[in-house]
Amino acid sequence: MKIYRFLEDGPRPTKIVAVGRNYAEHAKELGNEPPSEPIIFLKPPSALLPHEGTIIRPPQSERVDHEGELAMVIGKRARNVKAASWRDFVKGFTCANDVTARDLQKKDVQFTRGKSFDTFCPIGPCIETDLDPADLSLVTRVNGQIRQNGRTSMMIFPCSTLIEFITGVMSLEPGDVILTGTPAGVGPLQSGDTVEVEIEGIGTLRNHVA
Ligand code: ZN
Numbered sequence: 001m002k003i004y005r006f007l008e009d010g011p012r013p014t015k016i017v018a019v020g021r022n023y024a025e026h027a028k029e030l031g032n033e034p035p036s037e038p039i040i041f042l043k044p045p046s047a048l049l050p051h052e053g054t055i056i057r058p059p060q061s062e063r064v065d066h067e068g069e070l071a072m073v074i075g076k077r078a079r080n081v082k083a084a085s086w087r088d089f090v091k092g093f094t095c096a097n098d099v100t101a102r103d104l105q106k107k108d109v110q111f112t113r114g115k116s117f118d119t120f121c122p123i124g125p126c127i128e129t130d131l132d133p134a135d136l137s138l139v140t141r142v143n144g145q146i147r148q149n150g151r152t153s154m155m156i157f158p159c160s161t162l163i164e165f166i167t168g169v170m171s172l173e174p175g176d177v178i179l180t181g182t183p184a185g186v187g188p189l190q191s192g193d194t195v196e197v198e199i200e201g202i203g204t205l206r207n208h209v210a
Pocket of ligand 1: 019067181
């Protein structure tokens with residue numbers, strides 16, 4: 001089942017948990033080793049942007065990148081979940097763009113500023129509740145040109161491991177969102193661009209850039 005308008009009608013997320021360097025080729029392109037356990041960080045709910053919304057490039061940054069990602073939306077309160085029962089806590093899956101001010105991320109050493117500007121977390125266009133996320137095509141296009149072309153089977157840590165790892169740290173509430181990491185091919189967005197993240201079985205998240 002596909003649920004639209006989930007941002008407007010569903011429970012408002014209390015947090016967005018994102019996973020860094022979860023695809024080996026992406027870790028390599030930024031000069032990092034693949035991690036031995038998940039690297040997690042937070043994006044604020046104030047960064048959320050719906051399908052067809054406009055990403056605003058902030059004046060503080062000269063390098064704003066797209067990161068197309070599979071997102072999980074939590075369906076019920078989750079704390080210390082074992083990997084084997086991860087699916088009971090996930091309502092479904094959507095497309096996300098972990099928009100990043102790459103220059104500020106590098107300058108600050110940690111991720112908060114570079115990942116947290118308003119409009120830096122587009123998600124949508126719908127939640128697909130009936131989907132096996134193990135091996136889905138994930139494509140990011142800018143102005144119709146393919147920039148990222150990966151498969152979710154290339155994740156270093158799959159959804160089951162991420163749910164166990166994250167809920168061992170913090171309780172997840174209904175509506176909370178987990179971004180599962182981006183494949184190789186991240187690159188800059190310019191004003192006037194249209195960026196699309198398409199995931200097999202879910203659909204295409206489209207946003208504009210200003
Ligand atoms: Zn990311």
